[in-house]
């Protein structure tokens with residue numbers, strides 16, 4: 184899986200580089216900041232998941248790549264904005280100074296805005312399967328918007344340092360909604376979008392959706408566990424930062440061991456959803472297992 188992922192990561196990085204304007208494009212500062220924020224490492228999980236889903240249907244990486252890059256542009260924008268002083272106020276991202284630390288807050292805000300816009304431009308202009316473009320754009324917008332990723336971020340902000348401790352049952356419901364929106368929505372659209380490009384049938388689309396949704400939920404729990412347990416994770420955040428900010432997370436709510444078990448159960452559910460594809464789903468199942476034991 185490591186070798187497979189690093190090969191795909193290289194392909195994705197080449198394509199991202201190709202779709203970004205050169206840093207000497209006028210006005211230079213914004214193009215430098217955009218390139219800095221996208222080409223600064225990262226696992227490229229969302230893009231790779233899209234490519235892998237395409238492969239499940241026998242569709243070449245080339246056909247899915249513009250969509251895969253659009254996902255990474257939205258993801259990079261969310262990280263740039265999330266790091267701003269008004270949000271998580273992080274100095275380090277992917278082991279390097281955050282965008283606003285290098286370029287200042289106004290340019291960081293604008294480069295996030297430009298990346299979000301660019302993602303829709305790339306889908307509109309570069310997807311070969313033209314008929315599917317409106318649906319792709321609609322799904323992407325919903326996943327990234329106020330009922331998706333942004334909505335999840337709102338729940339995250341509203342529930343940190345909460346002065347009124349709510350009952351555990353209520354907190355769990357909020358937490359699941361937060362994870363579904365903040366993290367699972369973009370991971371789900373990564374797989375669904377590629378399935379749409381691949382002309383998946385309704386039953387196949389439902390299976391892929393269930394897989395990616397459960398994968399996304401487990402991914403966030405593992406991210407929160409890594410925040411506590413790793414000495415240094417790739418988000419470049421100070422380990423335990425979420426704990427210090429008193430964020431609502433599964434490890435904080437039910438403890439590390441139970442959070443781990445929950446992540447494992449979600450991965451089993453994700454893999455089960457792919458049973459309709461038989462052996463062809465082998466790699467996607469392996470990816471789910473790999474993300475559970477990842478170290479960053």
Ligand code: GRG
Nearest residue numbers: 225226227228261262264265277336365366406
């Ligand atoms: C501020 C618009 C806005 C949205 C914020 C995605 C997000 C919502 C915030 C980023 C911070 C965060 C921890 C989000 C949860 C999703 C997550 C685990 C992101 C990190 O994704 P990785 O691990 O990062 O795939 P890399 O660096 O590998 O790309």
